[in-house]
Amino acid sequence: MKKVKFILMALVAVIAFSSCERVAPNYAGVLMENYGKDGKSDFKVVSGKVSTIEWGTELFQVPLFDQRGEFAEPVTLKAADNTEFKAKPTYSYKVIKERAIDVVFDNKHIDKAETESGKDGFMQSLEDNILEPRIYDLIKEESRKHTTDSLMANGGSLTFEKRLEQIVESEFEKRGLRLLTFSAQLEFSAKVRDKIDSRNEVNTNITVLDQQIAEQKKRNELEQLKTEQALIRSRGLTKEILQQQFIDKWDGKSPIYSSPIDFVKVTK
Structure with missing residues (x-):
């Protein structure tokens, strides 16, 4: 017993x-x-x-340490002008310690089995089933507010990513997470890039022509001003003024062969 x-x-x-x-x-x-x-x-x-x-x-x-995530496959998006492009977001974040109960309570239903890569199963499942689908919805919605030209212009994709980062950061904060880094990694097809490059070249040529036209207009205006100035001077040249200019320039010795000026006749 x-x-x-x-x-x-x-x-x-x-x-x-x-x-x-x-x-x-x-x-x-x-x-x-x-x-x-x-x-x-x-x-x-x-x-x-x-x-x-x-x-x-x-x-x-x-x-409570940093977590890193990335989309396994690029996602297809559409810009405001209906052009398709791809993105493969990467991000890093960490759980806000004071919000640990919120994180668990809101996501307790997801699988927390250890993954083959060794990453915590709960966090991996959180990324796969909650975070990344939400990121996809946000980036899809935001992409519709931008044209292809604006996205591919200098600093365009950076502006887009910065705006998207702010939106994702706010979304993570609601879920008890602090976003550390975010990159959308936009990818455009060769066809779209060639189209934009060609359009940029045309715009550059137009800009050069506009500058040349503006420069020629200024030259024409200058020539017109010179002509008007010459006319004004010619109208003010009286016989007396011409005689005085002749006297100022003649040394009194050089022979005079012919002159329509009356003064010359007088001096003879």
Whole structure:
């Protein structure tokens, strides 16, 4: 009888020991009790060794270090002018420690099994099922507000990514996450790039022609001003003025062969 009792006690000890989990360093332990039936009141932050032997009890370990994610495949988007292009977003983020319960409570239904790559299963599932679908919706909506020309212009894609980063950052914050970096990595087809390059070349040529036309107009205006100035001077040249100019320039010695000026006749 004692032997049976000892075995039972040992069995209970083994079960109790196996039903304990230890919160890993740099992780936030969130313990769910009562199957979470009473909402967030059934969730609490724990540390160290935690017992999960009771029914409806489950320990979630939320990593507090940086997480990196990227879309496995590029997503197809459309600009405002209906041109298709692709994006393959990459991002990094971390869980806000004070919001660990929110992260677990909102996403407790997702699979938290360890992935083959070794990444925490809960976070990987969060990215695959929650974050990336939401990012896709946001980038799809934002892309419709920009034309292909504006996206491919100097600084255009950077402006687009900065705006998108702000939107994604706000979305992550609502979910208890802090966005650290974000890049949309836009990709345009060769056909679209050639089309834009050709259009840019035409626009450049037009700009050069406009500058040449403007320059020629200024030259014409200058010539017109010179002509008008010459006319004004010619109208002011009276006989007396011509005689005075002749006197000023003649040295009194050089022979004069002919002159229509009356003054010359007088001097003879």
